[in-house]
Amino acid sequence: MNLLRTHTIHLFVFLVFSSLPFFSNSFAAKPSHNKPKSEPSAVREFAVNKKTMKLKALVPSGWEPVVDVMNTPLALLSKRGAQDLRSVIQIVPYGVTDSEDHFTKFRKDPEEYYAQKEEWLDQMNGEAISYEPFEEITQEGSTTYSIGIKYKNDLGQFLDRTFYISSKTKGLFFVKAVIPLDQEDDYSHEVNRVISSIRLEN
Amino acid sequence: MKSSCKIITFLISTQLALGPNLSAALANERTPNKESITSPAEFLKQVQLEGESIFGPNGCAKLDDKGNVSYVSQTTKEAIENDEDSPSSVDCAARIAAYAPRYKKAQEVIKEFEKNQKAEDKIQNANCPNCDQSGQSLTGPVDPEHQCSDTEKASIQKQRDSNPQCSMTCELKGSLKKTLDQASFGILGGLVKSSNSCNTEKAGTSPFGCLADFITSLFSSLSSMCKAVWDGMVSAAKGVKNWVAGWFSSNKKVEEAATNAHPAFANMSDEEIKAAQKNPEKANQGLLQKIGKGLNFILENVVGLDTPVYSELWQCAKCGERLGAICKIAGVVGKDVIKNALLVWLGGKAIQGITKMASGALKVASSVGTKMLNMVNKTVLGRTAIKWGANLVAKISERSISGFRAFMATRIGKFSAIAANSSKKVLMKTISVSSTVAGTVFQTIDKVMMMPVKITVRAGRSVASQVRSIMGRSTLYSRTPILAAEEAAETGLRSIKDLPSNTLLQLEVPSPITPAMEKSKSFLSSKMKGKELKAFVEDIENATETTLQVSGSKAIEIETPMGSKFIKIENPESISKVHVFGDDASKAILRTQDGKVMLSQNGKIVKSFSNPEDLKKLDAILGKDIAAADQMALQEMKNTAELNGIKAQEPVASIEPKATDDFKVTTPKECGDIPISFSAMAR
Numbered sequence: 001m002n003l004l005r006t007h008t009i010h011l012f013v014f015l016v017f018s019s020l021p022f023f024s025n026s027f028a029a030k031p032s033h034n035k036p037k038s039e040p041s042a043v044r045e046f047a048v049n050k051k052t053m054k055l056k057a058l059v060p061s062g063w064e065p066v067v068d069v070m071n072t073p074l075a076l077l078s079k080r081g082a083q084d085l086r087s088v089i090q091i092v093p094y095g096v097t098d099s100e101d102h103f104t105k106f107r108k109d110p111e112e113y114y115a116q117k118e119e120w121l122d123q124m125n126g127e128a129i130s131y132e133p134f135e136e137i138t139q140e141g142s143t144t145y146s147i148g149i150k151y152k153n154d155l156g157q158f159l160d161r162t163f164y165i166s167s168k169t170k171g172l173f174f175v176k177a178v179i180p181l182d183q184e185d186d187y188s189h190e191v192n193r194v195i196s197s198i199r200l201e202n
Numbered sequence: 203m204k205s206s207c208k209i210i211t212f213l214i215s216t217q218l219a220l221g222p223n224l225s226a227a228l229a230n231e232r233t234p235n236k237e238s239i240t241s242p243a244e245f246l247k248q249v250q251l252e253g254e255s256i257f258g259p260n261g262c263a264k265l266d267d268k269g270n271v272s273y274v275s276q277t278t279k280e281a282i283e284n285d286e287d288s289p290s291s292v293d294c295a296a297r298i299a300a301y302a303p304r305y306k307k308a309q310e311v312i313k314e315f316e317k318n319q320k321a322e323d324k325i326q327n328a329n330c331p332n333c334d335q336s337g338q339s340l341t342g343p344v345d346p347e348h349q350c351s352d353t354e355k356a357s358i359q360k361q362r363d364s365n366p367q368c369s370m371t372c373e374l375k376g377s378l379k380k381t382l383d384q385a386s387f388g389i390l391g392g393l394v395k396s397s398n399s400c401n402t403e404k405a406g407t408s409p410f411g412c413l414a415d416f417i418t419s420l421f422s423s424l425s426s427m428c429k430a431v432w433d434g435m436v437s438a439a440k441g442v443k444n445w446v447a448g449w450f451s452s453n454k455k456v457e458e459a460a461t462n463a464h465p466a467f468a469n470m471s472d473e474e475i476k477a478a479q480k481n482p483e484k485a486n487q488g489l490l491q492k493i494g495k496g497l498n499f500i501l502e503n504v505v506g507l508d509t510p511v512y513s514e515l516w517q518c519a520k521c522g523e524r525l526g527a528i529c530k531i532a533g534v535v536g537k538d539v540i541k542n543a544l545l546v547w548l549g550g551k552a553i554q555g556i557t558k559m560a561s562g563a564l565k566v567a568s569s570v571g572t573k574m575l576n577m578v579n580k581t582v583l584g585r586t587a588i589k590w591g592a593n594l595v596a597k598i599s600e601r602s603i604s605g606f607r608a609f610m611a612t613r614i615g616k617f618s619a620i621a622a623n624s625s626k627k628v629l630m631k632t633i634s635v636s637s638t639v640a641g642t643v644f645q646t647i648d649k650v651m652m653m654p655v656k657i658t659v660r661a662g663r664s665v666a667s668q669v670r671s672i673m674g675r676s677t678l679y680s681r682t683p684i685l686a687a688e689e690a691a692e693t694g695l696r697s698i699k700d701l702p703s704n705t706l707l708q709l710e711v712p713s714p715i716t717p718a719m720e721k722s723k724s725f726l727s728s729k730m731k732g733k734e735l736k737a738f739v740e741d742i743e744n745a746t747e748t749t750l751q752v753s754g755s756k757a758i759e760i761e762t763p764m765g766s767k768f769i770k771i772e773n774p775e776s777i778s779k780v781h782v783f784g785d786d787a788s789k790a791i792l793r794t795q796d797g798k799v800m801l802s803q804n805g806k807i808v809k810s811f812s813n814p815e816d817l818k819k820l821d822a823i824l825g826k827d828i829a830a831a832d833q834m835a836l837q838e839m840k841n842t843a844e845l846n847g848i849k850a851q852e853p854v855a856s857i858e859p860k861a862t863d864d865f866k867v868t869t870p871k872e873c874g875d876i877p878i879s880f881s882a883m884a885r
Contacts, residue, residue: 064475064479065479066467066470066475066478066479066482068482069467069478069482069485069486069489070466070467070485070486070489071463072463072467075467077468077470077475084469084550085469085549085550086467086468086469086470087468088464088467090464090467092456092460116457120461124546154546155465155546155549155550155551156549160461160464162460174456174460176457176460176461176464178461178464178468180468
């Protein structure tokens with residue numbers, strides 16, 4: 001039934017807006033079932049923020065990078081899943097390294113994060129499924145602080161994780177990874193791989 | 203596994219703490235078909251019906267203009283005097299007791315709406331000059347008087363089709379161009395550079411200027427993440443003086459911006475990705491176009507949905523009227539609602555909620571009802587009115603309880619001797635003895651009910667759940683929920699050693715309401731006085747230094763959503779801080795000035811710690827949470843002030859960021875040049 005409704009809406013939108021120019025097929029576009037040729041996973045270099053910064057990040061096989069779109073310096077997009085949606089990793093570099101471990105001195109507030117997310121979910125007609133605990137992992141000279149929430153809203157069901165990466169050599173980053181729950185098993189590991197691959201380049 | 207345990211603990215404790223009735227209400231609220239926007243109206247309607255059932259022709263009592271109560275049923279009155287414990291005997295009195303605060307609340311809501319209506323009119327007028335100030339324009343997106351013939355319809359359509367300016371996207375571009383100078387949209391800045399048939403100079407200057415306001419809000423929420431992360435850094439650096447709560451909250455902007463951009467990314471087609479990889483700027487323009495389509499979709503559907511009369515009128519709408527309709531709808535359902543619906547739209551889903559809400563609002567607005575509902579038509583449906591309604595009708599919600607609790611942690615200032623009488627008995631006797639006293643009872647209850655409103659106006663929960671919340675609490679004054687709560691499983695405060703980690707959630711052990719606690723509720727005593735909002739606000743800057751004002755008593759009084767609670771203690775004046783758990787304060791951690799820690803349960807000290815080793819352990823477990831609670835308390839007060847139109851001044855940072863040689867960095871150009879020193883951020 002839901003599927004039918006979605007199709008109907010897509011068709012409706014298509015009919016109404018098909019005369020518009022660029023991007024007119026945005027909502028009519030169905031996921032492509034012809035598998036595009038996937039490049040193997042590889043660490044790639046990106047010039048972001050209108051080429052003011054360089055960073056390196058792993059692009060998993062089958063994922064696509066998009067630079068400087070919607071104010072996101074770098075976004076990595078997976079293939080569409082069963083919910084018709086992609087997993088998205090948004091990477092925002094600070095452009096500096098944390099040479100004195102200052103991140104460790106900030107207070108981390110899981111409660112504030114949960115409250116903020118709950119507030120947002122209320123506005124979005126959504127609700128939390130569960131909270132992901134705050135974690136702090138240090139390895140290879142980088143500390144990654146992470147927290148997350150599983151939620152559902154009109155769009156679908158997601159695992160939404162926020163990371164702050166702090167390193168004396170690799171740089172400071174804000175990273176958000178949102179995975180539709182139907183892709184959780186497939187991509188959780190990929191997200192971790194991407195996280196540990198991110199670094200600034202001079 | 204660890205996290206799921208936490209969640210279960212949280213859910214269980216929340217369920218029990220709220221009591222079965224409220225939990226059930228909240229559970230119902232989670233059903234998919236909720237319609238939350240009309241809740242302020244619903245609340246007023248409910249109160250009206252409730253009042254009629256008690257004081258109406260078939261009711262059990264009469265209420266005069268002064269608030270005096272007289273009982274219709276002699277049997278009830280006698281029963282109250284003679285048999286206080288019989289459920290039937292207290293029925294009418296209990297119903298009145300439950301109704302009184304709700305009635306007062308309804309009056310307050312209406313009063314506030316009226317008070318704010320002038321300001322609201324002004325705002326609406328600025329946003330939408332074509333909307334008249336009486337509120338009548340809110341009855342629909344198109345003027346109901348604006349009828350036209352078929353010939354006129356055809357002519358109007360021709361005009362619309364031939365005019366490139368008559369498009370939402372064009373209007374958005376114009377509006378965006380106008381606002382670009384005032385706000386930083388980072389990478390999106392190049393958005394309006396491309397030209398098409400739309401003249402952006404001309405657009406955005408229509409009388410429907412609310413679009414400019416709207417687009418600023420929308421694009422600010424998608425604002426440059428690069429800038430947002432830096433803002434977060436700077437504010438975190440300035441947060442030394444405890445204003446900024448900490449890492450995640452200080453970076454709220456980037457979290458929000460990333461979250462808002464997510465749906466559009468998640469729904470990008472393969473073609474869009476390819477195009478974006480080739481030309482990001484063009485992809486950003488595609489975003490704007492999508493938003494324009496989304497707005498068109500809202501207009502088409504809101505107008506067509508369940509409201510044939512508007513569908514007809516829609517065809518008569520000229521270009522400007524169509525564009526202006528979004529302003530009116532924004533006035534009806536709220537700008538943020540539209541914004542969030544559009545974000546979902548960017549994720550490729552239909553805008554269900556918005557059309558539902560708008561049509562619901564239109565229906566309510568066009569219905570003819572009682573005086574109360576007329577009031578609703580004119581005032582409740584305004585944008586600000588909804589906000590006010592939510593805050594006034596709401597008291598404390600499931601999810602803001604932690605905020606309230608934290609707030610209370612710094613608000614422990616009063617003390618009082620514990621009232622020996624059973625409050626329930628006092629209440630019933632008072633009502634049965636004198637109807638004049640009953641008026642006082644009403645006022646007293648009202649004060650109790652009002653207090654949490656003043657201090658917990660945290661927005662965010664749906665109005666529906668907030669209304670249910672208030673209902674759940676008000677019925678605490680009747681018998682049934684109390685009995686039900688007594689049946690809740692009794693779980694003691696776990697020993698500190700058993701706590702698996704240091705989260706606040708896990709300290710939220712269930713807090714059943716016991717008869718003993720019910721007796722200790724002395725809200726009928728004259729000592730229970732509602733604090734004025736002003737007093738709270740004035741305290742903001744000194745909140746972290748708030749100390750107890752204790753003199754000559756053996757108890758600490760804590761204001762809670764369930765009335766005053768007391769903790770018996772030998773030396774209340776030695777207490778420097780109290781942290782309250784459970785919204786009836788059934789659990790608390792007390793700290794003394796000399797560093798001792800005591801745990802209190804149901805008003806009694808159950809454990810004390812003075813051994814330095816124990817204290818160390820306690821600090822490790824509780825330290826972070828308690829500090830975080832203080833921050834939330836500050837935030838709560840700030841929210842309160844802002845929501846009440848009082849500007850809360852952010853304390854000046856004690857340490858200003860300044861450049862140092864070893865760590866001088868400048869943010870990228872996209873972010874603006876913000877010199878910042880990392881060493882200044884050290885706490």
